[in-house]
Amino acid sequence: MAIDQPGTTGTPDADEDEPEDIVMSVRDARVSFDMARGQAWVLNDVDLDVRRNEILAVVGESGSGKSMFASALLDAVEDPGVLAGDVTYYPDEAAGESQTIGSFDQGLDDSVDVLDLDSDELQAFRWEKVSMVFQGAMNSFNPTMKIKAHFHETIQAHNAVLEERMDHVRKLFDALYIDFDRVMTSYPHELSGGIKQRTLIALALVLEPEVLVMDEPTAALDLLMQRSIISMLRNLRDEFDLTIVFITHDLPLVGGLADRIAVMYAFEFVEVGATRDLMKNAAHPYTRSLLRSVPSINSDVDEMEPIEGARPDPVNIPTGCSFHPRCPVADDRCEIEDPDLAAVEDDLQAACFYTDQAREKIDYTLEDESTEDDR
Amino acid sequence: MRYYVRRIAQSVFTLLSGLFLTYALYRLIPGSPLKAIMANLIAQQQRRGEVDTEQVARMAEQMTGINPDEPIIVGFFNYVSGIVLRGDFGTSILYQDPVFDILFRAMPWSIFLSVYGIMLGFTASILVGVLMAWHEGSKLDSGLTVLVLSVNAIPYYVGAIVMLSLLAFQWGLFPTGGRAPRAVAPGFNVQFMLGILHHGALPILSTFLLGFGAGSLGMRANTVRIVGSDYLRSARLRGVSSNRILTRYLTRNAILPLYTGLVVGIGALFASNVITEYIFQYQGAGWFLFESVVNQDYPLIMGSFLFFGTVTVLGILLADLTYGLIDPRAETGATRDTF
Numbered sequence: 229m230a231i232d233q234p235g236t237t238g239t240p241d242a243d244e245d246e247p248e249d250i251v252m253s254v255r256d257a258r259v260s261f262d263m264a265r266g267q268a269w270v271l272n273d274v275d276l277d278v279r280r281n282e283i284l285a286v287v288g289e290s291g292s293g294k295s296m297f298a299s300a301l302l303d304a305v306e307d308p309g310v311l312a313g314d315v316t317y318y319p320d321e322a323a324g325e326s327q328t329i330g331s332f333d334q335g336l337d338d339s340v341d342v343l344d345l346d347s348d349e350l351q352a353f354r355w356e357k358v359s360m361v362f363q364g365a366m367n368s369f370n371p372t373m374k375i376k377a378h379f380h381e382t383i384q385a386h387n388a389v390l391e392e393r394m395d396h397v398r399k400l401f402d403a404l405y406i407d408f409d410r411v412m413t414s415y416p417h418e419l420s421g422g423i424k425q426r427t428l429i430a431l432a433l434v435l436e437p438e439v440l441v442m443d444e445p446t447a448a449l450d451l452l453m454q455r456s457i458i459s460m461l462r463n464l465r466d467e468f469d470l471t472i473v474f475i476t477h478d479l480p481l482v483g484g485l486a487d488r489i490a491v492m493y494a495f496e497f498v499e500v501g502a503t504r505d506l507m508k509n510a511a512h513p514y515t516r517s518l519l520r521s522v523p524s525i526n527s528d529v530d531e532m533e534p535i536e537g538a539r540p541d542p543v544n545i546p547t548g549c550s551f552h553p554r555c556p557v558a559d560d561r562c563e564i565e566d567p568d569l570a571a572v573e574d575d576l577q578a579a580c581f582y583t584d585q586a587r588e589k590i591d592y593t594l595e596d597e598s599t600e601d602d603r
Numbered sequence: 604m605r606y607y608v609r610r611i612a613q614s615v616f617t618l619l620s621g622l623f624l625t626y627a628l629y630r631l632i633p634g635s636p637l638k639a640i641m642a643n644l645i646a647q648q649q650r651r652g653e654v655d656t657e658q659v660a661r662m663a664e665q666m667t668g669i670n671p672d673e674p675i676i677v678g679f680f681n682y683v684s685g686i687v688l689r690g691d692f693g694t695s696i697l698y699q700d701p702v703f704d705i706l707f708r709a710m711p712w713s714i715f716l717s718v719y720g721i722m723l724g725f726t727a728s729i730l731v732g733v734l735m736a737w738h739e740g741s742k743l744d745s746g747l748t749v750l751v752l753s754v755n756a757i758p759y760y761v762g763a764i765v766m767l768s769l770l771a772f773q774w775g776l777f778p779t780g781g782r783a784p785r786a787v788a789p790g791f792n793v794q795f796m797l798g799i800l801h802h803g804a805l806p807i808l809s810t811f812l813l814g815f816g817a818g819s820l821g822m823r824a825n826t827v828r829i830v831g832s833d834y835l836r837s838a839r840l841r842g843v844s845s846n847r848i849l850t851r852y853l854t855r856n857a858i859l860p861l862y863t864g865l866v867v868g869i870g871a872l873f874a875s876n877v878i879t880e881y882i883f884q885y886q887g888a889g890w891f892l893f894e895s896v897v898n899q900d901y902p903l904i905m906g907s908f909l910f911f912g913t914v915t916v917l918g919i920l921l922a923d924l925t926y927g928l929i930d931p932r933a934e935t936g937a938t939r940d941t942f
Binding site for chain 2: 302304306351352354355359360362363364367368369370371372373378381382385386415417431
């Protein structure tokens with residue numbers, strides 16, 4: 229398992245004297261589908277590090293590959309998709325030997341090559357180390373099984389101690405403000421969307437994973453419920469020592485939640501950075517256009533500025549920079565050369581040759597509320 | 604509770620309406636069996652000389668349990684009250700036995716055929732359906748689909764006749780008719796039991812084919828839908844074992860839409876038994892119904908209809924009342940609050 233030293237490849241600007249504590253790193257991850265029209269790339273050689281205990285938001289429009297990235301973290305890309313590259317998990321050294329909840333045995337290595345695990349190991353790895361809350365919480369429970377059975381079967385599948393785990397679930401339910409006894413004896417259809425979503429989060433955390441991947445967890449909820457779940461996530465992260473990877477299409481929503489934001493366009497990361505820097509003064513033209521197109525309650529509908537053009541076809545990704553056909557600052561160079569992520573500021577990287585021009589040409593203003601760190 | 608009372612009352616009403624229709628139609632049809640019987644009696648008396656219309660009417664009433672001079676409503680009332688108060692279903696003209704006794708003796712045989720046929724048929728369709736869905740798109744899937752469609756395309760009575768002619772008449776593997784071996788004393792002895800199975804095998808097989816085809820394709824479609832569902836993917840990632848996914852997730856949930864069909868199908872199967880039993884000369888309730896129709900044995904027709912009607916209505920009632928037990932989403936009434 230020869231893997232690059234974490235924190236060097238994806239974040240070349242990282243402070244040399246203070247190496248970041250990386251919990252998962254993704255290198256050259258690519259997912260391809262064989263289609264009748266040719267091979268479709270739905271994740272295109274992406275590199276990203278997930279830092280321990282951070283909330284990382286992965287933002288992109290639908291079909292940008294963000295769900296594929298989420299699945300890749302658990303090696304859960306569905307057939308016929310093929311995932312290649314490296315996904316590495318670094319266990320928490322501080323926690324040491326105390327973690328004996330499930331059946332996953334990471335052995336003596338200090339890192340786990342996720343794509344190298346055999347199917348038994350992978351089955352143990354998922355949920356014990358990295359777990360996931362799916363898109364569409366409404367359909368994530370078996371409709372003919374009580375909620376309790378979902379918890380029990382998960383605990384038993386991982387050979388964990390039932391009572392001890394259920395005590396933990398009680399704590400999770402308290403942290404998520406749901407009534408343990410009532411919810412446990414209910415069928416999924418008897419619960420409201422918000423409770424179902426929160427129960428699903430608790431189900432993902434039964435085995436105390438280090439990383440929680442959430443794929444559009446708030447997509448089907450009303451705005452109030454979205455807010456309340458977002459605010460619970462921070463508490464959850466602090467209380468249970470979690471790292472959260474939050475996949476969403478809603479950039480302003482995660483402005484107040486995430487520590488870092490990674491923006492995806494056309495199956496690649498185009499900009500990665502600390503939330504404050506990225507929201508305040510994004511460097512990539514796509515991010516800037518995206519922030520500009522956010523509807524605001526104060527501005528007129530006519531003033532809304534959508535991004536012109538259509539998203540690229542996964543079989544036929546544009547050469548060079550994949551955003552160039554829709555980019556206002558693109559020139560000939562962008563059509564030929566594909567820019568890599570490069571440092572713009574201390575904790576902000578963008579894959580663009582003309583970040584200065586982009587900042588000059590594309591203006592946006594944000595409503596205070598979404599950039600304010602008010603939670 | 605109110606739901607159950609209402610639902611049962613509905614069933615009783617359905618049964619009574621059906622019964623009334625049969626009764627009224629019997630009386631109203633031009634050249635009805637009743638008129639035929641009376642004409643027969645009159646002809647007999649004419650040969651002897653004088654015609655006593657009152658005596659004819661009395662004799663007709665004796666034979667059919669129907670007084671031709673009564674209005675239909677009154678006659679129907681008398682017929683039903685006879686059943687309810689005295690357990691009197693009339694007397695078969697053909698066999699000169701109480702209708703109830705004839706049907707009561709025949710019933711277990713019909714139930715034997717139907718229950719085994721339907722149980723085998725549905726077990727097979729569930730297994731084959733899940734198997735096809737699990738290997739969706741493979742050669743096994745297409746092969747089984749072709750097989751199921753071919754089986755489905757052959758009417759069960761044609762299948763029955765072919766089986767009868769090949770397996771029974773040509774090769775002599777099975778008896779050509781009857782319910783039990785004549786030579787063996789009836790009772791709980793091995794030989795008699797085996798004899799019953801031997802006689803019942805072909806009718807059961809033909810009933811089985813009836814339930815098999817359509818069921819397995821439906822099951823396949825339901826299962827494929829569930830294989831693609833979010834909760835199945837989620838369960839797999841949670842590490843739930845394939846066995847549990849197959850039983851608790853796939854099969855369990857895919858059966859739900861078929862369940863009503865299964866229970867209602869019991870009624871339909873009894874009806875199809877009329878033909879199956881006749882082909883195999885198997886003296887069950889269906890065979891007696893056929894005989895009674897051919898011989899204008901009116902009380903037996905009414906009795907048989909009552910029997911088949913009751914089975915069908917009971918099947919539907921059972922499906923309605925028990926669906927809530929197997930699918931928690933269909934709980935009847937507001938027994939639990941959503942919160």
